[in-house]
Amino acid sequence: SLDGVDVLAERIAEFGPGPHRRLGVLVDHLVPGSKESRLVAGLCSEHVLGDxxxxxxxxxxxxxxxxxxxxxxGIVGWPEVPRDVPWKEGVCRALGWVDDSGAGDPREGWRQVLGAVSSFRDLEPALLGSVEHLIDFVTAGR
Known part of the structure; x- marks a missing residue:
């Protein structure tokens, strides 16, 4: 499921993890000080996580x-986007991925990003390491 961290407790409960049913969750922007890290820390303190x-x-x-x-x-780096601008919209605007009105178009951005990836070599090592860690966790003992 592709939901936000704000509904993670409910999704964990629905999934019902146990000895033969492990759950791995990948969270965007899980860095110190981020909203996501505060939400995950809150779930740990509520003992939702830690299982x-x-x-x-x-x-x-x-x-x-x-x-x-x-x-x-085909770009040198990802554009810097001001904090008050939705990230995908700002990136799309900066890279010229816009709709007819000139607004950043995340649908076009998705087409561009997905079309650019042909193998794991097109992905950053930090993502690959996180995904590998999750795969190892959910398949342990199998």
């Missing part, structure tokens, strides 16, 4: 798009 059958890990990127190496898209 040996649940692993939450993350990556340092504001958005999963940043896990795509800029060279794969």
């Amino acid at each position: 040996e059958h649940v692993l939450v890990t993350g990556h340092p990127y504001v958005d999963i798009w940043q896990a795509v190496r800029p060279a794969a898209l």
Whole structure:
């Protein structure tokens, strides 16, 4: 499921992790001081997390798009986006991925980003390491 961290407690309860049913969760922008890290820390203090059958890990990127190496898209780097601008919209505007009104178009951005990835080599190592960690966790003992 692709939901936000704010509903993670409910999703964990619905999933029902246990000895033969492990759960791995990948969180965007799980870095010290981020909203996501505060929410995950809150779940730990409420004992929602900490179960040996649940692993939450993350990556340092504001958005999963940043896990795509800029060279794969033919750009030098991801644009800096002011904090008061939605990240995807700001990136799309900066890169010229806009709709008819000139506004940043995340749908076009997704097409561009997905079309640029042809193998794991197009992804940043930090994402690959996090995904590998989750795979190892959920498949342990199998």
